[in-house]
Structure formats: structure tokens, C-alpha cells
Amino acid sequence: MRYMTNLVAADGAILDRILDDTHAIWSDGLSRHAYGRLYAAQVGTPWGRTHLNRFALVDGDEVRASAKLYRFAAVLDGKPIQVAGIGAVFTPPASRGRGAARELIARLLERATNDGADLALLFSEIGPDYYARLGFQTVAIADRQLRVTESTRYGAPMTMVRGGDDRDLNDIVTMDAARAAAYRFHLLRDRDLVQFAIARKRMLAGLGPLGARTLHFFIAEEGASAVAYVVISAQQNMWTVQEVGDRDPSGARAGAILQALIARAPAEKRPAIRAWLPDGFLPPQVTIVAETPSKDLMMVRPLSARGTPAAPLMSPDILYWRGDAF
Numbered sequence: 001m002r003y004m005t006n007l008v009a010a011d012g013a014i015l016d017r018i019l020d021d022t023h024a025i026w027s028d029g030l031s032r033h034a035y036g037r038l039y040a041a042q043v044g045t046p047w048g049r050t051h052l053n054r055f056a057l058v059d060g061d062e063v064r065a066s067a068k069l070y071r072f073a074a075v076l077d078g079k080p081i082q083v084a085g086i087g088a089v090f091t092p093p094a095s096r097g098r099g100a101a102r103e104l105i106a107r108l109l110e111r112a113t114n115d116g117a118d119l120a121l122l123f124s125e126i127g128p129d130y131y132a133r134l135g136f137q138t139v140a141i142a143d144r145q146l147r148v149t150e151s152t153r154y155g156a157p158m159t160m161v162r163g164g165d166d167r168d169l170n171d172i173v174t175m176d177a178a179r180a181a182a183y184r185f186h187l188l189r190d191r192d193l194v195q196f197a198i199a200r201k202r203m204l205a206g207l208g209p210l211g212a213r214t215l216h217f218f219i220a221e222e223g224a225s226a227v228a229y230v231v232i233s234a235q236q237n238m239w240t241v242q243e244v245g246d247r248d249p250s251g252a253r254a255g256a257i258l259q260a261l262i263a264r265a266p267a268e269k270r271p272a273i274r275a276w277l278p279d280g281f282l283p284p285q286v287t288i289v290a291e292t293p294s295k296d297l298m299m300v301r302p303l304s305a306r307g308t309p310a311a312p313l314m315s316p317d318i319l320y321w322r323g324d325a326f
């Protein structure tokens with residue numbers, strides 16, 4: 001059965017309804033109120049204002065399905081491309097199984113293509129099958145579990161480590177871009193996007209129950225510049241590396257920051273550390289102790305000739321930070 005549906009920007013009462021409905025799945029432990037504030041704060045950042053929208057497929061007063069649409073600049077096989085990111089696809093239970101999500105995704109991609117998008121990107125939480133039927137292909141990303149060798153130079157850090165902040169963003173952009181250039185597919189991350197990615201995790205920690213999550217954003221400083229950095233979300237004893245960088249290809253200073261952070265934790269509570277560490281980036285202090293395919297599946301669908309990979313994308317071809325997944 002077909003409905004007379006319209007694609008509209010999700011705000012006001014429609015947005016409230018969507019947030020009510022999706023809170024149970026995507027709240028990450030936030031109250032309904034905090035969940036709404038987190039979304040409002042994201043779309044209020046300089047990057048979010050211009051690159052993140054939520055759309056709803058409506059039929060009269062009824063929301064049939066909704067999703068977020070992100071716009072990223074990226075590089076594929078040496079060429080700049082535009083990426084349309086689709087996230088938080090949701091159909092209210094009563095409307096499921098009637099093609100609402102399929103129609104919404106088709107209309108969002110049509111819109112994105114008209115706006116110049118070359119590639120659609122999403123992170124599936126429901127396995128590959130649903131999106132494979134819509135033309136998406138899985139690009140396996142490895143979730144790596146890391147062990148950090150503890151420093152023998154206890155109490156004598158060779159690197160000056162301090163909390164990171166906005167003044168470090170330009171240095172982060174520069175070191176990240178230099179590393180990313182070697183990969184076939186990566187985002188082109190400007191200052192605003194890096195700020196967005198870190199702010200989102202910081203707000204998630206800040207809006208949640210006290211102590212449930214913490215964000216560690218630390219840099220190694222030399223002269224007046226940041227020369228390495230880590231962004232880690234900590235939840236109990238689980239650390240998720242959102243992104244990590246080092247001006248030096250070896251990554252020794254990023255490894256030293258990790259050592260300094262570990263040294264602050266009590267010895268009996270060493271954290272489990274996970275990262276989407278790109279192939280070829282392994283600080284000398286770090287060992288990969290286990291590797292599993294990421295639970296959130298990265299999937300792509302070309303929308304133009306430019307957005308068609310020259311050969312299938314594999315894990316070693318990609319630099320994509322966990323903190324940029326949506």
C-alpha cells in the first residue's frame with residue numbers, strides 16, 4: 001500500500017515525537033530530557049548547524065519514518081568527494097514492514113545526489129542484509145583491542161602532556177590530514193568537524209549520570225604546538241579510543257600519552273582499550289591483543305562515478321575514526 005508522503009525537516013513537535021520514540025534505543029543511558037539536549041547541542045555547533053539535518057517522512061500528522069542526514073567532505077582514490085551520511089533510521093513499530101524506511105532512504109539519497117553527494121555512508125547496527133537490499137556494501141572495519149606497555153621510566157615522562165582544548169584543533173587537523181593522505185578513503189576533517197566530534201562525546205559524558213562516562217582529551221605539547229593527541233571515552237573499565245594522532249609517523253608520542261593516562265589509573269583497574277586504529281598506525285608502546293569485526297558495520301553505496309571506488313574498499317584502505325561514526 002502506498003501513502004501520500006512528504007519529506008520534511010524534523011523539528012518542533014515532529015522532532016519531539018521522534019526523540020520520544022527513539023530514546024529507548026539510542027539514549028546511551030541519558031534521560032529523555034538529556035537526550036533531547038544532546039541532539040539540540042549537536043545541531044547547535046558550528047559544524048552541526050551546516051552539516052547535520054534530521055528528516056521525517058510524514059503522512060498527514062503521522063511520522064512514517066525518520067533519519068539523520070550528514071554531509072561530509074572526503075577523499076576517495078585521491079579525489080575529493082562529497083559524502084551523504086545516513087544515521088538513526090527509524091520507523092515507529094506500527095508502521096514497520098510497509099517500505100517506509102526504504103522510501104525515506106531513497107528520497108534522502110535522491111536529495112543528497114541533487115546536492116552533489118558522490119557516496120552514501122552509514123553504520124548499520126542491524127547487520128548487513130537490510131541495507132544490502134538497498135544497494136549498500138559492507139566495508140569491514142576492525143575493532144582492535146589494545147594493550148599499552150607500561151612505562152619503565154615511571155615518574156619521568158619524556159613528553160609534556162596536558163588537557164586538550166580548542167587552541168589545539170588546528171594542530172590536530174594538520175597531523176590528522178598528513179596521516180590520512182596515505183589511505184584510499186578518509187574524511188576531510190576541518191577544524192569544525194574535529195570540534196564537533198570531540199564536543200559530541202564530551203556532551204554525552206557531561207549529560208549522563210555523574211561518573212558513568214568520562215572523556216579524556218589529552219595532547220602532547222612541544223614548543224607551543226600539539227604534536228600528538230588522544231580522545232578516549234571511558235565507561236567503567238572500558239576505554240574507547242575515539243581518535244588518536246601524532247605528527248610523527250611512528251606514533252611514539254601518542255603512545256606516551258596513553259602510558260601517562262594508564263599510569264594514573266590504579267594498577268588493579270587497568271582498562272580494556274578498543275580502537276578503530278587504522279592499518280599501519282601502531283605506536284611502539286601499543287600491542288594489538290585481539291581484533292574483531294566492528295559491530296557497527298560501515299556500509300557504502302556509490303551515488304556518482306566519482307564516488308565509485310576504483311577497487312573494492314578493504315580495511316587497510318580506510319582511515320575512519322570511531323568518533324566520526326554516526
Ligand SMILES: CC(C)(COP(=O)(O)OP(=O)(O)OC[C@H]1O[C@@H](n2cnc3c(N)ncnc32)[C@H](O)[C@@H]1OP(=O)(O)O)[C@@H](O)C(=O)NCCC(=O)NCCS
Nearest residue numbers: 089090091096097098099100101102123124125126129130
Ligand atoms: C530497521 C527499520 C528502520 C526498518 O523500517 P521499515 O520501515 O519497517 O523497513 P522497510 O519497510 O523498508 O523494510 C522492511 C523489511 O526490512 C526487514 N528488516 C527489518 N529489520 C531488519 C533487520 N534488523 N535486519 C534485516 N532486515 C530487517 C523486514 O523484515 C522487512 O522485510 P520484508 O520486506 O522481507 O518483509 C525499523 O525496523 C526500525 O526502526 N528499527 C529500529 C531502529 C533501528 O534498528 N534502525 C536501524 C539502525 S542502523
